[in-house]
Amino acid sequence: MTAGKTGRKRPTISDVAQRAGVTKGAVSRALNSGTGVSSGTRERIRQAAVELGWSPSYAARALNGKPLGTIGLVVRRSPEILDFDAFFPSFLSGIESVLSGEEHATVIRFVPDAQTEAATYERLFGDRFVDGFLVTDLAVDDERPEMLDRLGAPAVVVGAPEGSSDFPTITNDSEEAIRGLVRRFAEAGHRRIAHVQGDPCMLHALQRRRHWEQAVRDLDLEPGPVEYGSYTIVGGAEATERILARNDDERPTAVFYGSDLMAIGGYSVLGEAGLDIPGDVAVAGFDDIPLASFASPPLTTVRSRHRALGSAGARILLDMLKGQAPPLSTMLTGELCLRESSGQPL
Amino acid sequence: MTAGKTGRKRPTISDVAQRAGVTKGAVSRALNSGTGVSSGTRERIRQAAVELGWSPSYAARALNGKPLGTIGLVVRRSPEILDFDAFFPSFLSGIESVLSGEEHATVIRFVPDAQTEAATYERLFGDRFVDGFLVTDLAVDDERPEMLDRLGAPAVVVGAPEGSSDFPTITNDSEEAIRGLVRRFAEAGHRRIAHVQGDPCMLHALQRRRHWEQAVRDLDLEPGPVEYGSYTIVGGAEATERILARNDDERPTAVFYGSDLMAIGGYSVLGEAGLDIPGDVAVAGFDDIPLASFASPPLTTVRSRHRALGSAGARILLDMLKGQAPPLSTMLTGELCLRESSGQPL
DNA sequence: CTGAAAGCGCTAACAA
DNA sequence: TTGTTAGCGCTTTCAG
Numbered sequence: 001m002t003a004g005k006t007g008r009k010r011p012t013i014s015d016v017a018q019r020a021g022v023t024k025g026a027v028s029r030a031l032n033s034g035t036g037v038s039s040g041t042r043e044r045i046r047q048a049a050v051e052l053g054w055s056p057s058y059a060a061r062a063l064n065g066k067p068l069g070t071i072g073l074v075v076r077r078s079p080e081i082l083d084f085d086a087f088f089p090s091f092l093s094g095i096e097s098v099l100s101g102e103e104h105a106t107v108i109r110f111v112p113d114a115q116t117e118a119a120t121y122e123r124l125f126g127d128r129f130v131d132g133f134l135v136t137d138l139a140v141d142d143e144r145p146e147m148l149d150r151l152g153a154p155a156v157v158v159g160a161p162e163g164s165s166d167f168p169t170i171t172n173d174s175e176e177a178i179r180g181l182v183r184r185f186a187e188a189g190h191r192r193i194a195h196v197q198g199d200p201c202m203l204h205a206l207q208r209r210r211h212w213e214q215a216v217r218d219l220d221l222e223p224g225p226v227e228y229g230s231y232t233i234v235g236g237a238e239a240t241e242r243i244l245a246r247n248d249d250e251r252p253t254a255v256f257y258g259s260d261l262m263a264i265g266g267y268s269v270l271g272e273a274g275l276d277i278p279g280d281v282a283v284a285g286f287d288d289i290p291l292a293s294f295a296s297p298p299l300t301t302v303r304s305r306h307r308a309l310g311s312a313g314a315r316i317l318l319d320m321l322k323g324q325a326p327p328l329s330t331m332l333t334g335e336l337c338l339r340e341s342s343g344q345p346l
Numbered sequence: 347m348t349a350g351k352t353g354r355k356r357p358t359i360s361d362v363a364q365r366a367g368v369t370k371g372a373v374s375r376a377l378n379s380g381t382g383v384s385s386g387t388r389e390r391i392r393q394a395a396v397e398l399g400w401s402p403s404y405a406a407r408a409l410n411g412k413p414l415g416t417i418g419l420v421v422r423r424s425p426e427i428l429d430f431d432a433f434f435p436s437f438l439s440g441i442e443s444v445l446s447g448e449e450h451a452t453v454i455r456f457v458p459d460a461q462t463e464a465a466t467y468e469r470l471f472g473d474r475f476v477d478g479f480l481v482t483d484l485a486v487d488d489e490r491p492e493m494l495d496r497l498g499a500p501a502v503v504v505g506a507p508e509g510s511s512d513f514p515t516i517t518n519d520s521e522e523a524i525r526g527l528v529r530r531f532a533e534a535g536h537r538r539i540a541h542v543q544g545d546p547c548m549l550h551a552l553q554r555r556r557h558w559e560q561a562v563r564d565l566d567l568e569p570g571p572v573e574y575g576s577y578t579i580v581g582g583a584e585a586t587e588r589i590l591a592r593n594d595d596e597r598p599t600a601v602f603y604g605s606d607l608m609a610i611g612g613y614s615v616l617g618e619a620g621l622d623i624p625g626d627v628a629v630a631g632f633d634d635i636p637l638a639s640f641a642s643p644p645l646t647t648v649r650s651r652h653r654a655l656g657s658a659g660a661r662i663l664l665d666m667l668k669g670q671a672p673p674l675s676t677m678l679t680g681e682l683c684l685r686e687s688s689g690q691p692l
Numbered sequence: 693c694t695g696a697a698a699g700c701g702c703t704a705a706c707a708a
Numbered sequence: 709t710t711g712t713t714a715g716c717g718c719t720t721t722c723a724g
Contacts, residue, residue: 010472012717023695028719038693055465058473060717062405063700068475070453079442082435083653089428089435096425100456105470107416107453110446124451126356127404129414264640294610294640307429358701369711374703384709406701409716473717695724700717707712 011052020048031056062128069104071095071317072130076117076137079110084232086260086287087306091158094310095134102318118147125153131321134158134313138165139201154320158313161207168326170312172204174286174334175211177302178256181284181336182215184300185254188343190282194224194252196239196262198231205258208286212256224252229262236262240269253281254342260285260292260301263341267295278343288337300342303335357398366394377402408474415450417441417663418476422463422483425456430578432606432633433652437504440656441480448664464493471499477667480504480659484511485547500666504659507553514672516658518550520632520680521557523648524602527630527682528561530646531600534689536628540570540598542585542608544577551604554632558602570598575608582608586615599627600688606631606638606647609687613641624689634683646688649681 017027022041030037030045037045048054058068073095075088082088092106099106107130111117121144124130132154135144145165148155157169185193195212198205209226216223227242229235236257243252257263263285267277275281277297285292288303309332316326363373368387375382376391383391394400404414419441421434428434438452445452453476457463467490470476478500481490491511494501503515531539541558544551555572562569573588575581582603589598603609609631613623621627623643631638634649655678662672 013719014717024718025696025720026694029694032719036693041693055469055472057409057717058469058475059405059408060700061719063403063409063702063717064719065700066719079439079446082439082442093425093428096428096454096456100425100458105453105455107451108442109451110442112446123401123404126401129404291637291640294637294642296640296642359703360701370702371704371712372710375710378703382709387709403701406716407703409701409718410703411716412703693724696722698719698721700719702716703714705712705714708710 010057011054013054013056015052016045016049016054019052020045065128067131067321068128069102070107070130071099071104071314072121072124072133073106073108073136074117074120074124074133075108075110076112076114077110084261086289087159087304090306091136091310094307094312095314096310097307098311098314098318104318114143118143121147121153122151125151132156132317134310134317135167138203139199140203140206142203154317156313156317156320156326158309160203162329162331164203168316168320168328168330170309170316170330170332172304172309172334173331174208174302174304177334177336178208178211179215179218181256181300181302181342182212182219184336184338184342185256185282185284186219186221188254188282190252190254191221192224192250192252193221193254193256194243195226195256195258196236196243196266197226197228197258198235198262200228208258224254225250231259231261233261233265233268236265237269238265240266244269244273255281255283257283257285260287260289260299263299263301264291264295277341282343283341285341292337293339295341297341298339300339301337303337305332305334308332356403357400359400359402361398362391362395362400365398366391411474413477413667414474415448416453416476417445417450417660418467418470418479419452419454419482420463420466420470420479421454421456422458422460423456430607432635433505433650436652437482437656440653440658441660442656443653444657444660444664450664460489464489467493467499468497471497478502478663480656480663481513484549485545486549486552488549500663502659502663502666502672504655506549508675508677510549514662514666514674514676516655516662516676516678518650518655518680519677520554520648520650523680523682524554524557525561525564527602527646527648527688528558528565530682530684530688531602531628531630532565532567534600534628536598536600537567538570538596538598539567539600539602540589541572541602541604542582542589542612543572543574543604544581544608546574554604570600571596577605577607579607579611579614582611583615584611586612590615590619601627601629603629603631606633606635606645609645609647610637610641623687628689629687631687638683639685641687643687644685646685647683649683651678651680654678 013024017024030042135157138160155167157167162171197209213223227239229239285299285301288301292299292301320326359370363370376388481503484506501513503513508517543555559569573585575585631645631647634647638645638647666672
């Protein structure tokens, strides 16, 4: 009465064993390591498994500490960013494009605070619910690398500067593009170039700010005002208002925004102030979202390879899980997209 | 030597039991049903669990058929859509916004074909790796509802017409908005209104096409040409070319596109053909992506509540999992956004 | 090469 | 109210 039943149940390894005339142990060995069984029986077992349409139970495997074929994405941001942000959907798209072919699933969890975040990493991996993590949004003094190391969790850090942790890192290298942008501004005669950036606690934001600053100084210019805000239209608008509220002698003639959305927000504030783009103020963004080329005027921006960040991250994590030694650092280079908002070419 | 060890292992239910001076069974009861234990011991057990930082093992629970706190999203589309499509990121955003507060995770799997799709649903739920599903992109003769029913999987169908399956369904109701749009076209003097739609095997595409057709007929007009293509810029461009290739007497003076991206694709083809929008051809899209209001001319469109679709779907699925009877049908109403592309108001 | 058996962490039925 | 016990489906020793 226990076995058999109405038949509406998934076959287990025992069913396969029985059909193949062997024991569960043999089946397990045959289908996993492949060793320890004669090729004859192995074939027989494989047959039986196929005929029964058997597939191993995730739960039972997990209970034995085996990988499940899942990677975790724990995000400490508001879920709304999926709707607005340029990074996340593309990033996820890149991840899925490699996972899809590898029969892996993504486990996504948005968490509200650092405490839940830590607990989530711990539970997800402690139980081997996921095999490893893709870590984004690394912040200054971020505790996750240390924690993940303590847990012994395989992980790849994505979108952070090289060397920011001991985990393999995929870096979005936009130094050259930013340098090119600043040079362009300078060539067009701009002496005071402002910068609007997202949360400076984020390593990537910090890094881009530095690239901008260094590029400006290398041209023997004094960096213009810097304002921070969220990577949104509103964030960009507010930051722009603060910039315009400054003394005349601090007022920039060019602004480099940390995201295209911010730049779009800037457009409206500059427009309302009666300032012409690029006539009175030259503008550039970051990301190259589809909207950038449709904006009026079309927005000069630094194209960032979000999808590639996802696919490279997933690729490397998967390789790690297979036991391969990952490259500790991978660079993806950003590209400057010159459009009208930064002024006509000389 | 077995217990104790170096201490670098997660505590198990036995550790909690031991510390509380009871057995595993008692702990399980105390922390699950809460019944069958005196409130005294229950408290003691809770204490011990907290002190040890214990949390139950997903794997072991799943092995006993208990829910894990995960919902599944199996998508038979190219992962690239995450990068382009208007629906998916917003939809996911809606889902996560409710799951985030409920301590649930999303398990996402992109699959290439129907066969993998079926197998994925079966494995994911057969093993209780996920507690239920959110089902999107229901097609004509879609086999998933039947299969999920057979599996006994809780599921909510999202974005399909009312009554298209026996599962609770969230419908994106844009009939009135489409009717309003068509009326608007007619009032502006258009007699021949074309339609460009996505894959007609998709129930939602089919339904919108019908709404368009009915609205046209109700105005005593003959529906103009219909073309199909992918919901992308390219798809829209190609469909527009086919429309322009028709005989003059079939050539429409207004086109209703099934997605904003398609409409944008139409813009370029119409522009290259020397046609003015809305002077020569009036245009409308569907979705209301951010780009729509930035396009030139700004695009009239039907706003679709993608986020709400996700949050309502997740909300209802979660309620079902808690044992509540779900509403069999939920309607979310689309909204017409009139902009210049459909012509000036009379 | 193969079978037998222990055990992963938990739940639930059954006794006490 | 409690303890005891038998699994859940699989992996992995350890004998044979």
